[in-house]
Amino acid sequence: MSSVHNPYAEPVSTTRSPSTASRPLATAIRNVTKEYVLKSETVRALRGVSFDVPEGDYVAIMGPSGSGKSTLLNLLGCLDKPSAGQLLLGQDDISKMSDDQLAEVRCRRIGFVFQSYNLIQQLTVVENIQVPLYYQGRLGSKENKRAVELAEVVGLGDRLDHRPQQLSGGQQQRVAIARSLVNDPYFILADEATGNLDSKTTEEILTLFDRLNSEGRTIIMVTHEDDVSRRAKRIVRLKDGLLKSDTINSEEDRQSARREQRANVEALAAREAE
Numbered sequence: 001m002s003s004v005h006n007p008y009a010e011p012v013s014t015t016r017s018p019s020t021a022s023r024p025l026a027t028a029i030r031n032v033t034k035e036y037v038l039k040s041e042t043v044r045a046l047r048g049v050s051f052d053v054p055e056g057d058y059v060a061i062m063g064p065s066g067s068g069k070s071t072l073l074n075l076l077g078c079l080d081k082p083s084a085g086q087l088l089l090g091q092d093d094i095s096k097m098s099d100d101q102l103a104e105v106r107c108r109r110i111g112f113v114f115q116s117y118n119l120i121q122q123l124t125v126v127e128n129i130q131v132p133l134y135y136q137g138r139l140g141s142k143e144n145k146r147a148v149e150l151a152e153v154v155g156l157g158d159r160l161d162h163r164p165q166q167l168s169g170g171q172q173q174r175v176a177i178a179r180s181l182v183n184d185p186y187f188i189l190a191d192e193a194t195g196n197l198d199s200k201t202t203e204e205i206l207t208l209f210d211r212l213n214s215e216g217r218t219i220i221m222v223t224h225e226d227d228v229s230r231r232a233k234r235i236v237r238l239k240d241g242l243l244k245s246d247t248i249n250s251e252e253d254r255q256s257a258r259r260e261q262r263a264n265v266e267a268l269a270a271r272e273a274e
């Protein structure tokens, strides 16, 4: 634990899901601060944020514009380092790593899913899934088989040779999710993953996340949407660079969110069919 005194810290009620409380940690954020030093001022984007994410957790990070979500996401994704505090991925403290080590962890141990999919248009579904392995020089028949298996996991087993422009937005996001899993990451880090999708496709992607999480995958997602955060096991809210609240969504709440969202999608489909 960092001994840095945090003058901005507010008391917050922090709860941990009973189902994940005793598991090893996928990541631990300990009194993390991040300051951007500009010519005329220093912006304190994170002012001492702490929370743990046990393996198997499913966390939605929310907060108003400017509250520090992207900054936190960049730290969790090893795209940047904290100004102070500790950020553990598994047992490794990324705040102590060199840029080369960070790049290595980012490439090998984090599964990114972006709003804009970030697929390579010239590559097929299977090739896109293998992109993180390509950067590590790991491409062989074993890796190819794994990419095919992951395409099947996300329901694209019949689209292996298709290119992104031949797929719908939801299918492209499925490719991105399969790609995020190819390295067996500490966690899937999703940034507004359903932001470009209609409500039916959003529901499909959230159902895929539910399934991956129930199979043990850890998911951390940034979202502005209440409908999306209601599907997570836990909601961490930031405000002005501080952790404002950390609350558990009960299984009952999550199920009613699923039911309501499915009913909305069905009602929409029925109206369109009229």
Ligand SMILES: Nc1ncnc2c1ncn2[C@@H]1O[C@H](COP(=O)(O)OP(=O)(O)OP(=O)(O)O)[C@@H](O)[C@H]1O
Residues within 6 Å of the ligand: 036, 038, 043, 044, 045, 063, 064, 065, 066, 067, 068, 069, 070, 071, 072
């Ligand atoms: N590279 C940077 N240089 C200087 N200031 C930055 C930088 N990145 C973010 N900030 C500032 O840090 C604060 C937090 O920004 P951040 O982008 O993390 O918020 P956010 O919650 O993701 O906002 P949004 O929802 O609008 O994307 C803001 O005041 C922002 O202006």
